[in-house]
Amino acid sequence: MNDPQIQRFVVQTKQRAEFQTLVNSITNDCWDKCITYTISSLDSKQERCITNCVQRFIDTSKMLTQRLSEAGSKSAQKSPQGFGSKLYN
Template sequence: MDNPEMQRFLQQEQQKAMLGEMVGKLTSVCWDKCITSTPGSKFSSGETTCLTNCAQRYLDMSVLIAKRFEMQ
């Protein structure tokens, strides 16, 4: 493809798809780990803390893995 605009567009769409996939995995993993019963109208403070920590660790590891692949 010689069209730089099209390449940029395709790259942006690929990044959106990857982000959507990451959010889906993050939601699934952290939900399974942190939510132990059917939630009511609110999460408990323990569930909220667990979800926050889980999401942060997941994102930190994703960044670390991405940086590792950039170096190779």
């Protein structure tokens, strides 16, 4: 479909749906780590735990992504046309 307005809409909608799924999945992980009882509101300890949990989840994701790309560029440097060499031209 070549309609630019629809194409833009599809890209945005896809991002929105992916974000929803990610938030849901992080919520489930962090709920297991942080919520062992419920009262009439989230208490400050639970809220802090969830906030830390999300931050550390993102740290973890970034660290692993970086490690993986380093491992990728190391193996690329071994080949003469690897992208590692292009970086230092």
